[in-house]
Amino acid sequence: MLTSVFRKQLLSLLCVLLVGFTLIALVLNFALQDFLVKQKEALLFREGEQLNELLLEGLSADPSNQKTIYNNADSRLKRTLNIRTNLLLIDESAGVNKKRLEKRLLKQSEIKDPALLSQVLKGGRVTQIGPFTYSDDTVLLSVGMPVIEKDKVIGALFLHTPVQEIQMGKVTRLIIFTAYLIAIPFSLLVFVLSKRMTGPLLRMNRAAKRLGNGDFTVRVPVESRDEVSQLADTFNQMAEQLEQLDRMRKELIANVSHELRTPLTSVRGFAQGLMEGVIPEEQHHRYHQIIYAELFRLTSLLNTMLDLSAIETGRVNMEMKAIRWSSLVHTVSESLAPRIEKKELDVEIVEPEDEILKAYGDPERLKQVLFNLLDNAIRHSESGGKITIQSYYEQDSLVVKVSDTGSGIDPSKLPYIWERFYTEDDSRHTHRERSGLGLTITKQLLELMKGSIEVDSVLEKGTTFTIRIPTPPET
Incomplete structure (x- = not known):
């Protein structure tokens, strides 16, 4: 059975080769047979013309020699060329002694195809392959x-x-033998080419099996730029993406486990202390508050993860509408006022005085976006620092820049800040309430609303996040 691409391809090519050489052999056979028949036909006509001349010369010279001349010529043709002759004379023949040639003459009734005789007697020449007389x-x-x-x-x-004298059978056998003799090296060439063409597919098959077993490091060598090699290149890209996803999955599990373990450990420790009476009664209220805060952080983390999952699986419904951006900015700023005052930060809101700014998006999601950016700026600003929220129109978008005077981000780590659970601990002080999902969610929410976000940062000088939000269609 044909269980591999190599066998199927090899058999297909060999069949094509066999049919091709057979057709070539048949065409050559018919062409050569036609050539040999025409050569023999020309010879017969040539000998017939000579015999005709001898017969006519005998008639004009001495009619008594007709029989001798015709017999000699006929014997020569039969002996040397295996050519037989027949002569038919009509009744009106002049100068021909039919009695002398009676044994050599052919009767009209003996001819199998009378049309041949009719055409010749009209002065034409004829050729026929087949039985001549009955x-x-x-x-x-x-x-x-x-x-x-x-x-x-x-x-x-x-x-x-006789037709067999043309040796058509020998010609046919010779052509077929030559064709199949040539087919042998061609078959070997087809075998080599098939092996070479299916080799990458076999390697990809083995690599796919390893990939299915969890080995995402496997790669297939790309040897040329044909379609099979392009497939191998695509396979390598897929393997690379799977390897990256597997790495992200492992990191996600590790990060989630770490983020969940910390508050759970605190809650368990404090609860155990309260149950066993280790904590004095006068401090119970304080530790109850700590337990509540840890549970609140745990709930917040789980809700954030659920939000991210909903966004990535397309289960987020966006209620797109036109909103006054200034009102949204002041609402979010006021919700963060206690934290801003605690750090003694200066928040400046910069907007055009003669223009009402509007954005087109989901109001609650835009609040979430701005809240995440301001929360990020507050967390990474030192006491007495400054946060600026600048908004203005640029072409068909509302541009919002959220800047802080914090410690900044290392330029080499800027591409990674959008990844899940990335907290960039080296350049910024880690806050115990950080989940590393805020910027990931912010970016994806903006993209769902046809917006975008960029970041620019300088170490020890601050960071600026720039978001672009579509404006209402009528604006």
Whole structure:
């Protein structure tokens, strides 16, 4: 059974090769047979013309020599070229002693195809392959020509040779033998080419099995730029993406486990202390508050993860509408006022005085976006620092820049701040309430609303996040 691409391809190519060489052999066989028949036909006509001339010369010189001349010529043709002759004379023949040639003459009734004789007696030449007379079933190549004396047709001369004398069978066998002799090296070449073409597919098959078993480091060598190699290149890209996803999955599990373990450990420790009476009664209220805060942080983390999951699976419904951006900015700023005052930060809101700014998006999601950016700026600003929220129109978008005077981000780590659970601990002080999901959610929410976000940061000088939000269609 054909269980591999290699076998199927090899058999297909060999079948095409076999059919091709067979067709070539048949065409050559027919062409050569036609050539040999025409060569033999020309020979018969040539010998017939010479015999005709001898017969006519005998008639004009000495009619008594007709029989001798015809017999000698006929014997020569039969002996040397295996050519037989027949002569038919009509009644009006002049100068021909039919009695002397009676044994050599052919009767009209003996001819199997009377149309041949009719055409010759009209002065034409004919050629036929097949039995010529009723008494002989031998397949012959026959030619006929008129015997003309003084511009008058007095008879018909026919010359015959067996078709087997043309050796068509030998020609056919020779052609077929030569064709299949040539087919042998071609078959070997087809085998090598098939092996070379299916080799990458076999390697990809083995690599796919390893990939299915969890080995995402496997790669397939790309040796050329044909379609199979392009497939191998695509396979390598897929393997690379799977390896990256597997790495992210492992990091996600590790990060989630870490983020969940910390508050759970605190809650368990404090709860155990309260149950066992280790914590004095006068401090119970304080530790209850700590337990509540940890549970609140845990709930917040789980809600954030659920939000991210909903966004990535397309389960977030966006209620797009036109909103006054200034009102949204002041609402979010006021919700963070206690934290801003605690750090003694200066918050400056910069907007055009003569223009009402509007944005087009989901109001609650835009609040979430701005809240995440301001929360990020507050967390990473030192006491007494400054946060600026600048908004303005640029072409068909509302541009909002949220800047802080914090510690900044290392330029080499800027591409990674959008990844899940990335907290960039080296350059910024880690806050115990951080989940590393805020910027990831912010970016994805903006993209769902046809917006975008960029970041620019300088170490020890601050960071600026720039978001672009579509404006209402009527604006």
